[in-house]
Amino acid sequence: MKQLVLKDVCKKYPNQLNYALDHINLIVEKGEFVAVMGRSGSGKTTLLNVTSIIDKIDSGNIYCADKEISTFSDKEATNFRKNDIGFVFQDYMLLDSLTIRENISVALSLKNVDSSKIDDLINSYAKRFNLYEQLKKYPYQLSGGQRQRVSIIRAIIKEPEIIFADEPTGALDLKSSEGTMGILSEINKTEKVTILMVTHDVLSASYADRVILLKDGKLHMEIDKKDCGESFYDVISQALSDRGE
Numbered sequence: 001m002k003q004l005v006l007k008d009v010c011k012k013y014p015n016q017l018n019y020a021l022d023h024i025n026l027i028v029e030k031g032e033f034v035a036v037m038g039r040s041g042s043g044k045t046t047l048l049n050v051t052s053i054i055d056k057i058d059s060g061n062i063y064c065a066d067k068e069i070s071t072f073s074d075k076e077a078t079n080f081r082k083n084d085i086g087f088v089f090q091d092y093m094l095l096d097s098l099t100i101r102e103n104i105s106v107a108l109s110l111k112n113v114d115s116s117k118i119d120d121l122i123n124s125y126a127k128r129f130n131l132y133e134q135l136k137k138y139p140y141q142l143s144g145g146q147r148q149r150v151s152i153i154r155a156i157i158k159e160p161e162i163i164f165a166d167e168p169t170g171a172l173d174l175k176s177s178e179g180t181m182g183i184l185s186e187i188n189k190t191e192k193v194t195i196l197m198v199t200h201d202v203l204s205a206s207y208a209d210r211v212i213l214l215k216d217g218k219l220h221m222e223i224d225k226k227d228c229g230e231s232f233y234d235v236i237s238q239a240l241s242d243r244g245e
């Protein structure tokens with residue numbers, strides 16, 4: 001089943017000569033994990049922003065599970081972001097004045113989950129991702145890797161159809177990056193959640209099923225893990241270096 005379909009999607013920012021997205025055609029299957037790569041300015045964040053309807057496109061169509069989301073009204077777009085998708089950002093986007101438990105529960109209260117169930121749900125995810133002891137603490141008391149695990153729990157706990165991740169390992173050291181990618185990969189397989197992740201990091205990209213490479217707003221190349229097996233990491237590195245990325 002198709003989760004996301006982009007048909008001839010174009011986007012140009014005001015006062016810019018070039019398209020940020022130039023006739024993008026892309027299909028992401030339900031449960032697929034896709035990494036978006038490309039040099040700075042190639043359109044990665046714009047692609048994430050238009051598929052999560054944070055930003056509007058100029059032409060083309062975007063469908064999510066057969067609904068044309070690119071024509072959603074503001075209210076429909078807000079509901080879609082609240083109920084159907086989760087976000088993971090490079091800088092975690094946790095609220096400093098709230099405890100870890102409160103930070104996670106914000107996602108559930110937005111989705112109107114029954115308050116009697118919220119604590120149990122948070123406890124079980126926190127135990128699963130080794131954060132139970134941290135629930136009473138504040139974000140500044142946690143390491144970067146722990147904060148990113150909190151933000152992944154906040155994204156997955158509302159059972160979204162898709163998680164959009166923008167450079168989730170961008171601020172992390174190697175060990176924390178591997179921990180973060182291990183968790184994203186686990187929830188992709190266990191919860192069957194579709195993931196669209198922007199990254200500059202080949203190691204992070206190698207956890208995906210497929211890598212798409214953008215260049216000047218165009219979909220330049222796709223690399224499928226199925227075609228590469230064990231050498232996926234090397235094939236991605238080679239493709240980037242061949243293109244001077």
Ligand SMILES: Nc1ncnc2c1ncn2[C@@H]1O[C@H](COP(=O)(O)OP(=O)(O)OP(=O)(O)O)[C@@H](O)[C@H]1O
Nearest residue numbers: 013014016020038039040041042043044045046047
């Ligand atoms: N708000 C904006 N206003 C005008 N131009 C923009 C805006 N956002 C992005 N652009 C331009 O659109 C193009 C694509 O930018 P985008 O941020 O999507 O690239 P990116 O691949 O995510 O880059 P990076 O890796 O640096 O985050 C670039 O030429 C950029 O300068």
